[in-house]
Amino acid sequence: MLVLSRKKGESVIIQDSIEVTILGVEGDTVRIGISAPKHVDIFRKEVYLTIQESNRESAAPDPLSIKNLFEHFRQTEEN
Numbered sequence: 001m002l003v004l005s006r007k008k009g010e011s012v013i014i015q016d017s018i019e020v021t022i023l024g025v026e027g028d029t030v031r032i033g034i035s036a037p038k039h040v041d042i043f044r045k046e047v048y049l050t051i052q053e054s055n056r057e058s059a060a061p062d063p064l065s066i067k068n069l070f071e072h073f074r075q076t077e078e079n
Helices: 045-059 063-078
Strands: 011-014 018-026 029-035
16 A cells, blocks of 8 residues: 555546545545546445445355256256
């Protein structure tokens, strides 16, 4: 992890196309602005982790569904 110190109004540039600007600091909250190309997805980490978990659940086969599918094929072969 790269750690930088920035003041309000200062920015960092990531790969020539993403600019992160410190907009303000109040207590332990930092407001940042992010300028990035439209094809770059930007999420708060908690939202990103929720999306990843949902994608994993969607991609994981339901064992009951697989069992039912095998049972269907077995019955089809018997008939």
